[in-house]
Each structure stands twice: as structure tokens, then as C-alpha cells.
Amino acid sequence: xxxxxxxxxxxxxxxxxxxxxxxxxxxxxxxxxxxxxxxxxxxxxxxxxxxxxxxxxxxxxxxxxxxxxxxxxxxxxxxxxxxxxxxxxxxxxxxxxxxxxxxxxxxxxxxxxxxxxxxxxxxxxxxxxxxxxxxxxxxxxxxxxxxxxxxxxxxxxxxxxxxxxxxxxxxxxxxxxxxxxxxxxxxxxxxxxxxxxxxxxxxxxxxxxx
Numbered sequence: 001x002x003x004x005x006x007x008x009x010x011x012x013x014x015x016x017x018x019x020x021x022x023x024x025x026x027x028x029x030x031x032x033x034x035x036x037x038x039x040x041x042x043x044x045x046x047x048x049x050x051x052x053x054x055x056x057x058x059x060x061x062x063x064x065x066x067x068x069x070x071x072x073x074x075x076x077x078x079x080x081x082x083x084x085x086x087x088x089x090x091x092x093x094x095x096x097x098x099x100x101x102x103x104x105x106x107x108x109x110x111x112x113x114x115x116x117x118x119x120x121x122x123x124x125x126x127x128x129x130x131x132x133x134x135x136x137x138x139x140x141x142x143x144x145x146x147x148x149x150x151x152x153x154x155x156x157x158x159x160x161x162x163x164x165x166x167x168x169x170x171x172x173x174x175x176x177x178x179x180x181x182x183x184x185x186x187x188x189x190x191x192x193x194x195x196x197x198x199x200x201x202x203x204x205x206x207x208x209x210x
Contacts, residue, residue, distance in 0.1 A: 060209040061192050064177035064202050071199035072176040078195055079178065084188075086180045093173040098142040099149035101156070101165050105134030112137070115161070122159055139163065181209060 063079075066072035072088075079086050103119070103126075106112040115137055119126050129138040139156065143149040149165040156163035180192060192204040 059181075060207050061180045061189060061204050062177055062207045063180065063192065063197065063204045064175070066176040066178075066197070066199050066202050068199070069176070071197065071202065072178075075178055075195075075197050075199070075202065078197070079180065082191060082195070084180050084192070085182050086178050089177045089179060091173055091175040091177075093171055096170045096172050098144060098168050098170065099146050099165055100129075100138055100142055100168055101140060101149050101152050101163055102129065102136040102138045103161060103163055104136040118161060122161070142168070179207075 063075060064072075066075060072090075076086070076088065103115045104112065106115065112135065116126070119137065119139065124139055125141075126137045126139045129136045140152060143152070143165075146165070146167065153163045153165045182188070189204075189206065195204070197203070
């Protein structure tokens with residue numbers, strides 16, 4: 001009976017090995033045999049979204065800003081003559097409050113030159129600014145917050161510079177823009193870029209379509 005049991009064990013082992021080897025061979029042959037897969041259309045979702053975004057980035061063109069109503073109207077006529085459809089966007093003027101840090105005004109030219117020399121010694125950026133009080137030396141541009149301007153004045157005073165700060169209000173705008181939605185080819189976009197708009201500030205730039 002022992003030899004019968006041994007024969008059965010050997011037979012089962014052989015069958016197990018044959019089945020596994022057959023399945024492995026089939027798995028390899030299936031992978032290698034799929035030569036008709038179209039790899040180009042096998043995109044991940046984020047890859048497809050990125051491609052779509054890239055295609056839409058420069059689908060529209062924004063032209064401006066136009067500083068006057070006359071140049072705005074002239075540019076509109078140019079677009080009509082070139083066969084472009086467009087929309088007009090006008091944003092109302094608004095007030096912008098900033099804070100200037102400055103030195104001056106100066107009673108003599110020598111006092112101004114002394115202040116300039118000390119600013120240079122400190123490695124500080126400045127520029128001459130003329131207003132009704134006289135010539136000033138504006139330091140570090142304009143600040144959007146009074147607290148930051150005051151802190152900078154204190155810093156300058158700490159190195160011996162007689163700095164001051166003041167509030168200024170500027171009027172921005174109105175801003176006038178033209179938006180072209182049908183510049184869908186590079187040729188049409190180049191046509192827009194090549195037009196002389198008659199306004200120093202105006203230029204054409206690609207933007208995503210809204």
C-alpha cells in the first residue's frame with residue numbers, strides 16, 4: 001500500500017507543476033500578444049485635463065488697457081475691419097491710497113546732495129520727486145499700509161536720516177479692454193499682435209477664455 005500512496009503523491013505533484021507552468025505561459029503570451037492596443041488614446045484623467053487646459057490657454061486674446069476713449073474706439077474699429085468678434089470691458093476709475101516715505105524738502109542744494117550721499121552710503125534706493133513743497137527724495141517706493149511706512153521711517157531715523165511719511169491718493173483708471181474670443185489659430189493671434197493700437201499702454205496678450 002505504501003508504494004500505491006507514493007505513486008499518487010508523485011502524480012499529484014506532477015499535475016500541479018504542469019498546471020502552473022501552463023497558466024504562466026498563457027499569461028505571458030496574452031500580454032505579448034496584445035499588439036493591437038492604441039497606446040495614444042490611453043490617457044490618464046489628469047493628462048487629458050492638462051492637454052485640454054493647454055489647448056484653451058491662448059484661445060482668447062485680451063487687448064489693452066486703453067488710456068483714452070478715443071484710442072479705445074479706434075481699436076474697436078480696427079478689429080471690426082479685420083473681421084474679429086470682440087467684447088468691450090470698461091472698469092470705472094477708483095482711488096488708491098498709498099504712503100510715501102521721503103526726505104526733504106531741502107532749503108539748499110548742498111542739503112539735498114548731503115542727503116543723497118547718506119542714502120547711497122546706506123545702500124538705499126531713492127528717486128527725486130517734485131511736488132508743491134519742493135524737491136523730495138522718495139525712498140523705497142510707495143507703501144500700501146501706513147503702519148509699514150511708519151516703521152520704515154523709524155528705521156531710517158535710527159541711522160540718522162530725517163525721514164517723513166505722508167498719505168497720497170491716486171486715481172487709477174478708468175481701464176478699457178477689448179477681448180477677442182475667436183482668435184483660435186496662431187495666424188489670427190499673430191494678426192492681433194501685429195496691429196498698431198495707437199496707445200502706448202495697449203498690447204495683445206493670450207488669456208484663457210472665460
